[in-house]
Amino acid sequence: MGIITNDRGSSSALTIDILPILRWQNSKTRNQLKRDKERLPDEKICDHLTKMLDTRKNALDVNDWxxxxxxxxxxxxGRALFHISLHLFYEYNLIEIFKLDIVKLMRFISLVEEGYHSSNPYHNAVHAADVTQAMHCYLRERKLDKALSPLEKMTAIVSAITHDLDHPGVNQAFLIATSNHLATLYNNCSVLENHHWRSALGLLHESGVFEHFDRSLWKTMEWQLKSLILATDISKQNGFLDQFKVHVKENTLNMDDPKHRNFILQIALKCADVCNPGRPWTTSKRWSELVCDEFFKQGDRERQMRLPVTQCCDRLTTSIEKMQIGFMNFVVMPLFTEWHRFHLSSLSETILLNIESNQKNWQEILLDPKMQTTKPEPNSFTSKSEE
Ligand SMILES: Nc1ncnc2c1ncn2[C@@H]1O[C@@H]2COP(=O)(O)O[C@H]2[C@H]1O
Ligand SMILES: [Zn+2]
Structure with a gap:
């Protein structure tokens, strides 16, 4: 049986059997742990082993955080996005419910996968796969699972798959500063997010996956997809968070109301989009390095083009550690605090605990110069005339 299975234990026909590889990985982990045990002082062993085993457990189970x-x-x-997406269409029984043509569906997912730039360190198809898997975990939360319709679940999955489609690896400010045609097209407003949802729409049409939907079903889906993807604009974070806080505090989210269900899905996609600081440390740290790599590459281009270097993109003045601590304090923690107040589930608690522990790890690294990430050579991006 494959690792990707539905709750009933049957695996979908098109997913792969990776159980032997998982067994091999686990034996590798055990050997690694034995070696670590020999190296580490006694008092640290227990803590370290528990952490290692906890994070390795279920590392290939798509239902697990x-x-x-x-x-x-x-x-x-390199096809995580394709396999996870296709699996979820089976898992939620969407192919049967919406009478989807499997060939068109596979074409849609492949087109989406190709629409991500593998040259981006962070905003690539693996990030989309990560966000999609996080969204799946949230959709399994009791409050959402019970209340959402199949159409809403499908839109949530499609929005996660496509939410950063054709991301150029630079932010809106860069597109505006360089007079990119996308900035002009979208009037300097949510430039990237508008582009992502328009691109998603283009691929939905091109693949014809939902072309048999009647007009009203299609319009509902199109509207939901747009509202979810546009909500991922991080500059709109405070507005969404304030609204969410009030709802949670006053217990006014009525899951029988379609507008409220749409709102909670917007928040869910936002939580999925910034969930990397809430993953187990090894995975989380890797995401942090990748996002910083992409930011710093933008900063290098700004410097080369003699544009003002965006603060968080300046490898000469910003450290990964400080950026991560700040991002967790100001963006991630406040959002997941409300998310936990809303769900009060073991998953939402785990995410909060991971954020706290990851933040502590970054603080320890910040205080220990030996552990700090080395800065790349600055002259790797200076032009000949500057050297
Ligand atoms: N670990 C992180 N550190 C700093 N910024 C992040 C991190 N994860 C996500 N982000 C930012 O949050 C944004 C959420 O939307 P995007 O995926 O478009 O782009 C993301 C990054 O700009
Ligand atoms: Zn994203």
Missing amino acids: NFDVFAFNRLTN
């Missing part, structure tokens, strides 16, 4: 998307991507030859 410890899911390691990087390992899964390797095992699927």
Whole structure:
């Protein structure tokens, strides 16, 4: 039986059997642990082993928060997004409910996968796969699972798959500063998010996956997809958070109201989009390095073009550690605090605990110069005339 199974234990026909690889990985982990045990002082062993075992457990189970998307991507030859997405369409029985043509569906997912730039360190198909897997975990939360319609679940999955489609690896400010045609097209407003949802729409049409939907079903889906993807604009974070806080405090979210269900899905996609600081440390740290790599590459381009270097993109003045601590304090923790107040589930608690512990790890690294990430050579991006 494959690792990707539905709750009834049957695996979908198109997913792969990676159980032997998982067994091999687990034996590798055990050997690694034995070696670590010999190296580490006694008092640290217990803590370390528990942490290692906890995060390795279920690392290839798509239903589990410890899911390691990087390992899964390797095992699927770089096709994590394709396999996770297709699996979820089976898992939620969407193919049968919406009478989807499997060939068109596979074409849609492949087009989406190709629409991500593998040259981006962070905003690539693996990030989309990670966000999609997180969304799946949230959809399994009791309050959502019970209340959402199949159409809402499908839109949530499609929005997660497509939410950063054709991301150029630079932010809106860069697109505006360089007079990019997308900035002009979208009037300097939510430039990237508008582009992502328009691109998603384009691929939905091109693949014809939902072309048999009647007009009203299609319009509902199109509207939901737009509202979810546009909500991922991080500059709109405070507005969404304030609204969410009030709802949670006054217990006014009525899951029988379609507008409220749409709102909670917007929040869910936002939580999925910034969930990497809430993953187990090894995975989380890797995401942090990748996002910083992408930011710093943008900063290098700004410097080369003699544009003002965006603060968080300046490798000469910003450290990964400080950026992560700040991002967790100001963006991630406040959002997941409300998310936990809303769900009060073991998953929402786990995410909060991971954020706290990851933040502590970054603080320890910050205080220990030996552990700090080395800065790349600045002259790797200076032009000949500057050297
Ligand atoms: N670990 C992180 N550190 C700093 N910024 C992040 C991190 N994870 C996500 N982000 C930012 O949050 C944004 C959420 O939307 P995007 O995926 O478009 O782009 C993301 C990054 O700009
Ligand atoms: Zn994203």
